[in-house]
Amino acid sequence: MTKRIAILISGRGSNMVALADAIQNGTIPNAEIAVVLSDQPDAKGLVVAQQRGIKTLAIPRLGRKREEHDREIVSVLRDERVDLICLAGYMRVLSPYFVDAFKDRILNIHPSLLPLFPGLDAQRQALEHGATESGCTVHYVDNTLDGGPIIAQRTVPVLPGDTVESLSARILEQEHILYPEAVASILARLEDK
Numbered sequence: 001m002t003k004r005i006a007i008l009i010s011g012r013g014s015n016m017v018a019l020a021d022a023i024q025n026g027t028i029p030n031a032e033i034a035v036v037l038s039d040q041p042d043a044k045g046l047v048v049a050q051q052r053g054i055k056t057l058a059i060p061r062l063g064r065k066r067e068e069h070d071r072e073i074v075s076v077l078r079d080e081r082v083d084l085i086c087l088a089g090y091m092r093v094l095s096p097y098f099v100d101a102f103k104d105r106i107l108n109i110h111p112s113l114l115p116l117f118p119g120l121d122a123q124r125q126a127l128e129h130g131a132t133e134s135g136c137t138v139h140y141v142d143n144t145l146d147g148g149p150i151i152a153q154r155t156v157p158v159l160p161g162d163t164v165e166s167l168s169a170r171i172l173e174q175e176h177i178l179y180p181e182a183v184a185s186i187l188a189r190l191e192d193k
């Protein structure tokens with residue numbers, strides 16, 4: 001059966017596009033994007049998704065408590081009968097309510113080699129720590145900050161003279177390869193169950 005994926009974004013949405021491309025070209029087989037959802041109504045990625053004919057939805061936080069906001073999102077995701085949720089530059093920490101509602105069904109991509117440099121500004125953290133390599137990680141989301149079980153990683157060198165921008169761009173290129181591969185392998189495992 002075709003698996004339904006929800007992608008949660010807060011901004012540009014380039015990882016969302018990489019996933020959409022991978023579904024289109026068969027790298028991620030037997031899958032469709034049920035909805036692209038953002039907490040930021042002006043997220044560029046929402047426009048990009050709409051242009052591709054993908055259903056989009058903005059659910060802003062509007063000063064509500066984290067769980068209240070998440071309850072609305074979870075309700076939409078249930079209505080959409082999603083099998084897997086991919087966080088792709090979604091810059092909010094999920095409440096335990098959300099994590100428990102989709103246990104082992106939420107993935108995130110993070111721009112560092114976790115467990116190194118969790119949280120915000122991972123690329124800056126890598127530079128400030130004088131790391132000689134960094135990369136990206138796809139992991140399951142649990143109730144820790146970027147601490148859930150690791151699914152896959154790709155490494156890039158940190159080069160002399162690197163800035164946050166140059167390192168971020170090098171990592172992003174690998175994110176766009178890693179995320180589709182990881183999603184395909186997770187969906188294949190769901191298929192076997």
Ligand code: GAR
Binds near residue numbers: 010091
């Ligand atoms: C990506 O680099 C992603 O790894 C990072 O935000 C960027 C989103 O770019 N996510 C985090 O830092 C999560 N803590 P995109 O909107 O173009 O996919």
